[in-house]
Amino acid sequence: MRKTRLLPIVSMLSLMVGCVGLQRDHILTGLPSGCPSQDAGALLAEQNQLGPLSDTHALLCAVNVLRDTQDPAVRRTALGSRLCLHLAEREANQEKREKFAAEGVGFAETALAQGGGQDGAVHYYLAANLGLAVREHITLAMENLGRLEREMKQALALSPDIDDGGPLRLLGALYLKAPPWPGGIGDLDKALELLEKAVKEHPGHPINHLFYAQALWEEDDEANLSRVKAELALGKKLLAEGRWGYNKEPWQKEFTMFVQELGEGELSRR
Template structure:
């Protein structure tokens, strides 16, 4: 089987009990220009915050949530989702890790307050955690199980979040993780989950990219041909879709895998 790089947006490794994650919050500029918002307003509008939202809007919303003592709001996945969107578009590595680490903390707080049945909380916990530690792999080798557990919990509760996000992330985890006995890597599981993500959520470009990587990893000619087709479809969906601020970082992932495909010829 081929060796394959780690995805830039996901790592299969996490820190035990989140030890070692950044603890300082990122300070935002320009907050004087934020609209007047209450916790109730934020809760009512939370579905509006996503990759199409500008950075200032997300920063204002996260600031309100940080200062809020509203337990109903803090029990939701909103804080961890805001943190993830901000972290993914942050160019400074230190600020990116701090934002992702805050997303982990907010998700853990939501779980502690009774959100265990909320699939989104588990999903954004895993996504933030992967982003927070992606530059610190050596610190995380003993903790594959926790990330797997968060993703499996999200999948069991609602596999359709974020266009099949739990299927996509769990499939990528099984693809990238070391195989038994040192890890939980399993190419068959990866292919099954990622094929399901593509079948049930065909509009999301990363589903096709991740499935293409799994097929490429399989190594035979038929799989390579299918991998190229999935890659081409994912590229088309990325170019034509409204993916907001996520588009640039995803373009880099496609470009990096395209180089691997070309090197394989």
């Protein structure tokens, strides 16, 4: 079996409430300049307009409003956590990226405390933010593998189709990238099952195909090579042709890294 990286990839997964290590302080303590007049209820009503196509300033303004709201209807949703994830994914500076992601975990934990536990999106974005917050800190990641798995399983049970099969995609990636028993929860068979389901049920998302290609490659079976390349090609085509906004650049880097790994792997067999 090939050696895989521990929990890398775009948006992987979650942490204990109040656990030491997350940088909980906000990136911004004051109102970003030039923000429109907004209230949290209006943001919630128009939340579908905020996403990977939104510019960073718009997301910062929205998050600043959500930080201060006491509206329980807003606080028990995944909105703040989701917006923090978008900000974290597009942030090049590691410290700032981890702070945004940690704040996203905090938003999700607040939502759970406010009664949002039956919303799969809350568990999903908690997990996705946490993976981003701890992915460069192996000890923290290892200590929280169980929480990562539980949050993603809960998201899968409650909202399997959110984010084009995001719970399938990220739980499958967790099983693929985590160390195997006895040191971790890694399980290639589970990863293959979940990621195959992701590409079948949500064939339009490029990262579903990338992760499935990685799982097939990890199986280390020569017979899989043509399928690996086909999944990779389809994922790259979807990425190039789709409107993925600010997600496109980091996702392209993930494809490039795997293409390099694939090339090196083929060369090693000759």
